[in-house]
C-alpha cells in the first residue's frame with residue numbers, strides 16, 4: 001500500500017538508498033530506462049536481499065559475490081535446460097494426479113477445500129522429488145516442512161522490517177520458533193546431502209538433479225571444509241523454499257481469479273477440453289498449445305506477483321538519461337506496483353488475460369514477476385510447466401466455486417499469497433462426455 005502511494009507521486013517506483021550509513025533521504029526515480037539499464041546489467045549484483053542472507057546464506061538467490069554467483073549459476077543451468085525439464089513431465093503429472101485424487105475425495109464428501117494448503121503440498125512434493133529425489137507424499141503424510149517454510153519466510157520478513165525484533169525479550173518465543181524452523185530445514189538438507197554423497201562415493205548412478213548440482217557447486221575435494229558444507233546447505237534451503245512456495249501462491253491466486261471471473265474460467269476450460277480432452281497424462285507439446293491458459297497465468301502474475309520486488313546494487317556511478325546514480329546505492333524495483341499502474345496497463349485492476357494475447361504488444365520493462373537480466377529466476381520455466389500441468393488437470397476434472405464470504409485480500413508474508421487460503425467447493429466435471 002505504501003509503495004502504491006509513493007508511486008502516485010512519482011508514477012513509477014524506483015528507490016535509491018545508500019548501502020552504508022548515515023542514510024540521506026531516498027531518491028525516487030520514474031524513468032523506465034532505469035529498469036532496463038540496471039536490472040538487466042550483466043555485472044550489477046542483486047543484493048537487496050541482505051536480510052535474506054541470514055536465511056539463504058550464499059545460496060544462488062542471495063549470493064553477493066559476482067564470481068561466486070556466476071560459478072553456481074553455470075553449474076545449476078543444466079538442471080533447468082529444456083531437455084532436462086521435458087524429462088520432469090512424468091513427475092509433474094504424477095504429483096498433480098495425487099492432488100486430483102485428493103480433490104475427488106473432497107468433491108465426493110462435499111467438503112470445502114483449502115486450495116492454497118493443497119497446492120503447497122503438491123509443489124513441495126514436486127520439488128522434493130525432482131530436486132532431491134525424496135518422496136514426501138504430503139497429501140497423504142503429515143510433515144513439519146510446510147509449517148517450517150512458512151515460519152522461515154515470516155521470520156525473514158519480520159527481520160527486514162524490524163532489525164531490532166530479535167533483541168526484544170517479548171519476541172523470544174517467536175525468534176526461537178524461527179530458529180527451530182531454520183534448524184529443521186538445514187538438518188534435513190544435511191541428511192539428504194550426506195545420503196546422496198554416499199551414493200556418489202559408492203560409484204552408484206545418481207540423477208543429474210538439483211541435489212547433484214548443489215554438491216558440485218561446493219568443493220570437488222573429498223574432504224570438504226565446514227564452509228563448503230554450509231554453502232551446500234544454503235543452496236538446499238534456497239531451492240527447497242524458492243522452488244515451492246511462489247508456485248503454490250501463483251496457483252492459489254490463479255484459482256481465486258478464475259473463481260471471480262466465470263467467463264474467463266469457461267474459456268480456459270474450453271481450451272483444456274480442446275487440447276487435452278480426456279487424456280490423463282499431459283505432454284510437453286500439449287503445454288505449448290495451452291495458449292490461453294498461459295495468458296491466464298501471466299495475468300495472474302501481473303496483479304498478484306508472489307515475489308513482488310527485487311533490488312540491485314549499483315557498484316559504480318552510472319548516468320542513465322542524464323540522471324546520475326551514485327555508486328554504492330541500492331535500487332529497489334517493485335513489480336507489484338508496476339503491474340498495477342494505469343500508465344503501463346489500461347484499467348490495471350481488471351483481470352484480463354487478453355493483455356498477454358500472443359499478438360498484443362509485449363510489456364516493456366514494466367512486467368517482471370521473475371525479475372529480468374542475468375539474475376532473473378532460474379526456475380521460471382520449471383514453475384510455469386508445473387503450474388500449467390496442475391491447472392490443466394484441475395480445469396479438465398472439476399467445476400469449482402469460491403466459498404462465499406471469504407476475503408480476496410493479499411497476505412504479505414515475505415512472498416505474497418491469498419489471505420483466505422482460497423476456499424473452494426468442488427464437483428466432478430462430466431469432461432469425458434464433452
Ligand code: HEM
Nearest residue numbers: 061242243246247250307310369370371375377378379383
Ligand atoms: C511462480 C513461481 C516463481 C516466481 C514468481 C519466482 C520469482 C523469482 C524472482 C522475482 C527472482 C529474482 C529475485 C531477485 O531478483 O531478487 C527469482 C530468482 C530465483 N528463483 Fe524463482 N520464482 C518462482 C519459481 C521458482 C522455482 C520453481 C525455482 C526452482 C526450482 C526458482 C529458483 C530461483 C533461483 C535459483 C533464483 C535465483 C537466480 C539467480 O540469482 O541466479 N524459482 N525467482
